Amino acid sequence: MSEAYGDSSEWDGQERLSVGQRLAEEALIVDVDGFEGPLDLLLTLSRSQKVDLRRISVLQLAEQYLTFVERAKALRIELAADYLVMAAWLAYLKSRLLLPPDPTEEGPSGEELAAHLAFQLERLQAMREAAARLMARDRKGQDFFVRGIPEEVTRTRRYRYDATLLDLMQAYARVRTRDEFRPYAFDRADVYGLDEALARLRAMLGDLPGWAPLSDFLPEGWRGQPARRRSATAATFAASLELAKAGQVELRQPDTFATIELRRKPSSES
Amino acid sequence: MTDTPPVPDNEDAAPANTATESGEAERPLFAAPPMGEQERMVEAILFASADPVSVADLAARMPHGCDPAEALVHLERRYQGRGVNLVRVGDAWAMRTAPDLGFLMTHERVETRKLSRAAIETLAIIAYHQPVTRAEIEEIRGVAVSRGTIDQLMELDWIRFGRRRMTPGRPVTYLVTQEFLDHFGLESARDLPGLSELRAAGLLESRPGPASDMPGTAGTDEDEEAADAPERGQSELFED
């Protein structure tokens, strides 16, 4: 599309643009979204100079760009901020290039700035060409192909442990039948006896200041595991009933299923 | 990339012995590529194909007039005694590494071993009683479970950690994995046969035990019930 610009000198007087030129120009502006930023646009504009990028006229390019921005404004096309920043910088560059150098001014000369811009454009163009050459190469999966049936190699020595469902069931059966063959004996491991509970309760009564929940009387080691806790609770409760019957403690329960509490019976002191 | 009909422009790449033996001048329009070129084509197709390729398929993929059967004969001869051989698989052909070099491919020796008795019993208990704590496993087996046994089952990816039990010490629970189910061909741990079925299958000889439990009724479900389940102890299974 840059070709449509024709000679850049025509940009000086906008009135002289032919209809075709103006259409092309507007197409470029409308297409501004298609450009990847000011540098990309500058590169496209620079092609209208039809010279080697090394011999490009940066002054001319700056003017082209500024004209472009002016036209975009005239057409009420919103330009992203970075396009406007570039426009401001190019206007500055243009002034540096046109005015005689001020020896008191610090910083790079207009020529240095222009040379660097030209370098940037050339480098971007070179990278685009390199990218195109890269993508034009024979590519794996497109032009050449890898082995279709790779034979995987794993490099660790390992043992594979195997077991069948039968093994599993036999093992389970073995465990369970072992239990079954055990001579019958009441398994006391998880049973807290009434005698133990009674002894424990009696021993604790002396230190009891007031009402305390029954669960406080469960022995250590019998409060966690459900089966053990159940057994201990039952035994302790039975023991507390036993002591209540003997007139040594009082029991109360505010509501159904509420916590059962007990205390030493006051009268028993006398 | 080229979709253009392949012209036999690679004659110089073809081995001289085959390229020159056909009378070039007499070839009709759209003549088949020289045999050397056809051999290259078959070689490339067999190399890149994910499956063995039949002669018919070769012919369909090669330019008109090719004779893949003959090219295969040449190719087979060329690869004789090489590190890679042309092999016939049914009515199709493939390239395979030479059998005597298999040792280069399988650097590892996989040895299948039976699981130890401790490991298989532990695994069985976890499968039937999950989620189950180590203490519970020990209770059922009647002996301590070694760290190594658990580690081995973990390494096999047959068991994994479940939620911690909300009981003192917050013991970790164990569950079986999907890998376990896959290995033993089970859809879920509920599919494990129950004790009565084991007995019916003759795996549990002897007298009927007191337990009538169906495994998997307690907590074969994954995580959600494990945490708030202290009330219904796993050991209930054994207490009836």
Added chain:
Amino acid sequence: MTDTPPVPDNEDAAPANTATESGEAERPLFAAPPMGEQERMVEAILFASADPVSVADLAARMPHGCDPAEALVHLERRYQGRGVNLVRVGDAWAMRTAPDLGFLMTHERVETRKLSRAAIETLAIIAYHQPVTRAEIEEIRGVAVSRGTIDQLMELDWIRFGRRRMTPGRPVTYLVTQEFLDHFGLESARDLPGLSELRAAGLLESRPGPASDMPGTAGTDEDEEAADAPERGQSELFED
């Protein structure tokens, strides 16, 4: 990855034609197999692998005393002009079908997602300027590099992180991968098309702008990287 030297415990597996031709009696213990046999081994290993295999890996997998580098030279010659070729990818080797036969591989062609212009240019910049920071890529392209572009190239396994640049902000650098070389059929990053011309033209130098306020170069940064990362020639990598 065993680091133990492989013992030639498979010597009896060698085919008779090669095993017998050398004087067995004179061979020292653990002598390397004859070169013809080594060539077969390299051939088999490379055939078996879809990915390039390094010379070090070859040596590790072959019996003790083998010289895979020499075997590769023989093998490369043997496959010259064939339908399958031996190609070098960085410091590794692979078997690949000959590019001129790509037209036969309609079944195997991988449909690749079309890369955006931004992704292609970014890839080229990384390849030609590596190691290169994101700020430098943005400097060259004049626009911000979106994270998606980098992600896509990473996902393709064409670029990877290099070392951090020892400049303020310690920006990370990007490099191309072995997979990149493999995909584009390059022996090394030095073989990128036009690399020497670009270098001669000074277009691979990271030339600082004379004005720090050049628009479109600074401030396109998205993240922490120092926009003014100075100034070690990217082309260093290629300059030897």
